[in-house]
Amino acid sequence: MRSLHFTDTYLPRRDGVVTSVRTLTSALRLQGQHAVTVAPGHRADAGDGHLLRLPAVPVPWGLAGLRLSAWLLNGRWAAGAMARIAQARPDLIHVHTPGPTGLLGVFAGRELGVPVVHTYHTDLHAYADAYRVPAAALAAGLRLYAYRLGVPPIPTGSGRRDAVDAVNEFMLRDAGAVIVPTPAVPARLALPVPAERLAVIPTGVTPVPLDATAGARFRRAHGIDVDAPLVLYVGRVNREKGMDRLIEAFAEVAATRPQARLVLVGAVYEQRWLTRLLRDAGVRDRVVLAGQQPPAVVCAAYQAADVFAFPSTTDTQALVLLEAAQCRLPVVMADPLLHAHGLLGDATLLTGPAPGSFAAGIGALLDDPAAARALADRAVGRAANHTADGYARSVHAIYQQLTTVPIPR
Known part of the structure; x- marks a missing residue:
């Protein structure tokens, strides 16, 4: 089966979507399938026969290092992109x-005329709120989407949430x-998806080989x-x-553990905002900004740490929890x-979102190594x-169902 996987985020940027797409396509290929990723082009490309890069431009305001495919802006570019996609002869398209x-x-x-599968990786409402994306900008983007597809635009309300709901309706x-x-x-x-078309x-x-000296x-x-108590975020x-x-x-x-350190592994896209947070909290000299790292270094960071702190309330799965x-x-x-509703359940310590409670949970595991180990x-x-293999097999079962007996709409 020939599947094309469409993603607006890809290497050299690293995030959960990139990891998920790469895990899925690699596992599908190991199972004998043909899986190609379609992503915005980047000057750091290093030649990959399983990757179709599209002309792209940086997001003007530098939102988290994203680059956007430019096909929407020009009919000739759109025709060129479609010609390359048609040449790939997909049996199915997977949008991420x-x-x-x-x-x-x-x-x-x-x-x-081929089936389309979506994976809803990202809580768009939460991200639009976090970055204060104007509802008017989302509505303008929807009008451009409708124009390029040649379909009527979806009416939206006046708020950001209404506009995001319209994006989901348009895509799904x-x-x-x-x-x-x-x-x-x-x-x-x-x-906006009937229950019979929704799959969890x-x-x-992928298991990583552990090195006893890496930490x-x-x-x-x-x-x-x-001996320093080490808290990690990835x-x-x-x-x-x-x-x-x-x-x-x-x-x-x-405040009560003078040697404690916090390591942040990941790309920083708002340096001044982060610097202000660290300064106001009085911990700048206690926090290590390790930056974006390859998987081997990330694994070493997990092995070095005493506690993994996951402060997000916007994630839909959080692969880093499985990695930790x-x-x-x-x-x-x-x-x-x-x-x-996550994958680890009570094998993690839940504190709730209040910073004081979160601090108490971190401190409790630092102070009780036996409980932390258990x-x-x-x-x-x-x-x-x-596992990656099980993930790919479950997704491939959806592909087979759609390409043999389509799900009723």
């Missing part, structure tokens, strides 16, 4: 993001199936004492991920909904149930 590249997937599915209404990574998605928001399929993770090397590389260091909550909580933790569990690192969570041991077993 709601930006211009994702919309191109919707357009291509309609033009080529004709999909043969919509995959969500956990039940937290339908619990958090209403998607968590993204699996110590990571500490040395970042000047962290071997992911985009951005406002939608709850960085204000984490830094305020860590300031409380550090693989490395036997205990997790503290702020999001009750993801805790209730929590981590439970999480290892939960994580083992979610």
Whole structure:
């Protein structure tokens, strides 16, 4: 089966969507399928026979380092993109993001007459609120989407939430199936998708070989004492991920633990905002900004840490939780909904979103290594149930259903 995977975010940027797309396409190929990723072009491209890059431009205001496919802006570019996609002869299209590249997937599915699957990776309402995206800008984007597809625009209300609902309606209404990574998605928001077309399929993770010396090397590389209590966060260091909550909580933790350190592994896109947070909390010299790192270094960071702090209340799965569990690192969570509907459940410590409660949870695991180990041991077993191979097989079953007996609409 030939599947094309459309995503507006891809390497060299690293995030949960990129990881999920790469995990799925790699596992599908290992199972004998033909999977190609369609993504915005980047000057750092290094030649990949399984990657179709499109002409792209940076987001003008630098939103989290995104680049956008330019096909929407020019009819000739649109025709060129469609010609390349048609040449790939897809049996099925899988859309992973709601930006211009994702919309191109919707357009291509309609033009080529092949089924379209979506994965709803991102809580768009939460992100639009975090970045204060104007409702008028979203409505203007929808009008452009409608124009390029040659369909009537979807009426929107006056607010940001109404505009995001319209985006979801536009992207998902004709999909043969919509995959969500956990039940937290339908619990958090209403998607315009009938129940029979909604499938819960968590993204699996590939086991990583653990190196007993990697953690110590990571500490040395970042000047962290071997006995220092170490709190770790992995992911985009951005406002939608709850960085204000984490830094305020860590300031409380550090107030009674002079050696404690916080390591943030991930890209920083709003440096001045982050610097102000650290300065106001009085912890700038206690926080290590490790930046975006390759998987081996991220794994070493997990092994170096004592507690994984996950402050986000906007995630739909959070692959980093499975990665931390693989490395036997205990997790503290702020999001009750993801805790209730996520993959690790009570194998993590839930505190709720208040910074004081989050700090108390971090401190409790730092102060009780036996309880921390027991929590981590439970999480290892939960994580083992979610493999890359199993993920790909479950998604491929959806593909087979759509290409043989289409789901009724």
